[in-house]
Amino acid sequence: MPLDGLGYLKILAPPEKVLRWIEGKLNLLGRLPHYVSIDQKTYGRYGVLPTTSGPSLPGAEASLLLLRRDPRILKAPPYVSLLLILIGLTSLFLLPLDYYSRHTYISENALLPGQVHTYFGGSEQNIFNAYKHEVQAVAGKEQHEISNKLEEIFNSAGLKAARQKYQFEAAGNRYTGENVYSILHAPRGDATEAIVLIAAWTNMDGELNQSGCALVLTLARYFKRWSLWSKDIIILITSDSKAGPQAWADAYHNEHSVPAVEPLPMKSGALQGVVVVDNALNHRFESLHIVYDGINGQLPNLDLFNTATAIASGQMGISVVLQRMWKHGDSYRERLQTMLRGMVSQGLGHASGPHSCFIPYHVDAITLQAVGDGWQDEMAMGRCVESTFRSLNNLLEKFHQSFFFYLLMQANRFVSIGTYLPSAMLVAVNFSIMAIALWIRSGRSTVPTIGSKKKNEEKEPEMEVIRQDGMVAIAPKHRLVIVERELFLPITLVVASHFLGVIPLYIFNHASQSAFSRTFIIFAQANMLLPSFLAALLSYQSPLSTQQRLLLQCFSLLLLGMFLATLATLNFSLAFLIGLLAAPLSFVGQPYSTTSYENPASGGKVRKLLMTIVLQLLSPPAVMLAACKAWDVRVEDVLVEAAFGWTAHGLWTQVVVWCIWWPAWTVGSVVCSPLL
Known part of the structure; x- marks a missing residue:
């Protein structure tokens, strides 16, 4: 069509009389x-x-x-902030599409996954069955009896065994146990590098890891017969899946606390990779569930995950699942569900398996968990471990070439940080934009004289x-x-609110398990009344001026935006989730109509009441209760897990919740309180 044909679009233009009528009504000239x-x-x-x-x-x-x-220009920031939030949320839901995600690939060519022939099987099946009976014989007995049996098995295989006792105390509970491990020194190595094979006596679900422990012991005996290893192999059996691996990893890197955690009597070189075997089934399995989430949202190098996936699905013909998505049809909905589950797990920052304890030490680790009811046996799982260790044995240096920040939506598709990071940044920037607008408004006093109809x-x-x-x-x-800003009181209140977050942080990390439920209920009820109490106290002592209310919210949103923007580069999921939950704080007490410009904090009572209800529903305790209800877990169990993570793993999700999100919520609730 020629360009002149575009002239026909003029029929879509309104008649000139309509334009003149609009011009006269709005007084544009x-x-x-x-x-x-x-x-x-x-x-x-x-x-x-x-x-x-x-x-x-x-x-x-x-x-x-x-x-x-022009004072009317300040009416734009709320709409800009809302637009940024919507764009950030929309861009997240676009990630599962083929255009925004990529197929996984191996960046480190030296790994050569699946390029070797595996020999594990045959007569090893009989050894596995024997070890399985040995594990079953000491199941449920005292810890020293279990350790004695494991040490006896290591010695019979020609491996020297060592022990390590540990003890952690959190939430009034005591976590004790004893790790048993052995080091297979590489015939072709110089003890400067090592890879670790782990089996926890009980897995993350509290079940006896009978087949997993027997398989690791069988592999230890099998690896001893080969002379091709260039790296030491450490075989580790821990008492549980949380405290034991953490105690061993801390002691290996000399970060343990004495005498609660004993030092290791034997060590090897720098750890290059960790593979955990979890098989609590007494029958054949269907798929391998690869667990990769680390503490505080840290992830292993994607090459390790891709290596295990390529070996299991490509070489062994075993299907691979992740994030407990047992059936995956590669549809948009299933991709999105897998990605969101991964974001929730990363945002919580908890230990998802024994491998999680090694990732903070920059040691890449994954857990291979047998799931389902199929035709795959333990020998197939052993061959996957053997081939994975043969690939790790080829490494010339630590994992570094592939991604450390990514979102997986299925076993062979991912999104890199350059694609998904803008989503969280846009949500965080909306708080900064509103803070800048509030700062400008706080420094001027304008009474517009623009004509109005009467x-x-x-x-x-x-x-x-x-x-x-x-x-x-x-x-x-x-x-x-232009007026002078009164900064002292707003800054003092904002800083005090952030220091106030230390109170729930200390309470929920040091209270006993028996008092968690009662303590949380009391805190949730007090949290509902706290904003009204603080607003009444401020109004009684020294009523805040309009400028001080603007500055109070300005500094609170400024800190929130800065914290979330920084956190997004470390834990994208946690920053994005908290940013969405705190999004209403950008619009608290912000009537931007021209008639109420001089006193922007003086919104109607109905509006303030609605905002108060919305903020109460999105308070940290309310969100936690709703999440526990949705996942059908007890609040007490979540608090116990968080307290243990704080003590043993160095978990700082609670710091973000109680010292960043909760203070911003408190200030926002005070600003929109009808009593202020």
Whole structure:
């Protein structure tokens, strides 16, 4: 179609009479500036001079000056913030599409996954069955009897065994146990590098890892017969899946606390990788569930995950699942569900398996868990472990070439940080934009004199003349007064609110398990009354001015935006989830109509009541209760897990919740309280 054909689009334009009627009702000509050229004695409207002989740049500068001084420009930030939140949320839901995600690939060519022939099987099946009976014989007995049996098995295989006792105390509970491990020294190595094979006596679900422990012991005996290893192999059997691996990893890197955790009597070189075997089934399995989430949202190098996936699905023909998505049809819904489950697990930051304890030490680790009821046996799982260790044995240096920040949506598809990070950044930036707008509003006192209709009559606004660089701009007059900001009280209140978060942080990390339920209920009830109490206290002692209320919310949103933007680079999921839950704080106490400009915090009682209800529903205790209800878990169990993570794993999710999110929520609730 020729370009002239576009002229037919003029039929879509409104009639000129309609445009003139809108112009008259909105008084557009009275609002827009009139520019006058002093030298040329010419007049014009809309910031454009009718002649080309006069200068045009000064008119544009005058337009910017008028725009900066126009109080109506501050009506835009809430809409911009809302737009950023919607764009960030929408971009997240676009990630499962093929256009935004990529197929996984191996970046480290030296790994060569699946390129070797595996020999595990045959007569090893009989050894596995024997070890399985040995494990079953000591199941449920005292810890020292279990350790004695494991040490006896190691010695019979020609491996020297060592023990390590540990003890952790959290939430009034005591976690004790004893790790048993052995080191297979590489015939072709110099003991400078090592890879670790782990089986926990009980898995994350509290079940006896009978087949997993027997398989690891069988592999230890099998690996001893080969002379191809260039790295030491450490075989580790821990008492549980949380405290035992953490105690061993801490002691191996000399970060343990004495005497609660004993030092290791034997060590090897730098750890290059960790593989955990979890098989609590007494029958054949269907798929391998690869667990990769680390503590505080840290993830292993993607090459390790891709290596295990390529070996299991490509070489062994075993299907691979992740994030407890037992059936995956590669549809958009299933991709999105897998990604969101991974985000929730990463956002919680808890230990998802024994491997999680090694990732903070920059040791890449995964857990291979047998799930389902199929035709795959333990020998197939052993061959997967053997081939994975053969690939790790090829490593010339630590994992570094592939991604450490990613989102997986199925076993062979991922999204890198460069694609998904803008989602969290946009949500965090909305708080900074609102903080800047509040800062500007707090420093000016403007009473607009723009004409308004009264009794179907239009009142022409009072005009003012602005001179700049030989040009004159005639525009509606505003009485703009720059006022001095009172910073001390708002800064003090914001800082005090963040220090106030130390109270719930200490309580929920040091209370006993028996008191968790009662303590949480009392805190949730007190949290509902806290904003009203603080608002009444402030009103009684020294009522806050409009400027102080603006600054109070300004500093709170500024800190929240800075914290979330920084956190997004470390734990994207936690920053994004908290950003969405805290999004209403950007719109608290912000009526941006022209009539209420002088007192923006004086919204209607109905509006404040609605905002108070919304904030109460999105408070940290309320969100926690709703999440526990949705996942059908007890609040007490979540608090116990968090307290143990704080003590043993160095979990800082609670710090983000109680010292960043909760203070911002408290300040926002105080600002919109009808009592302030």
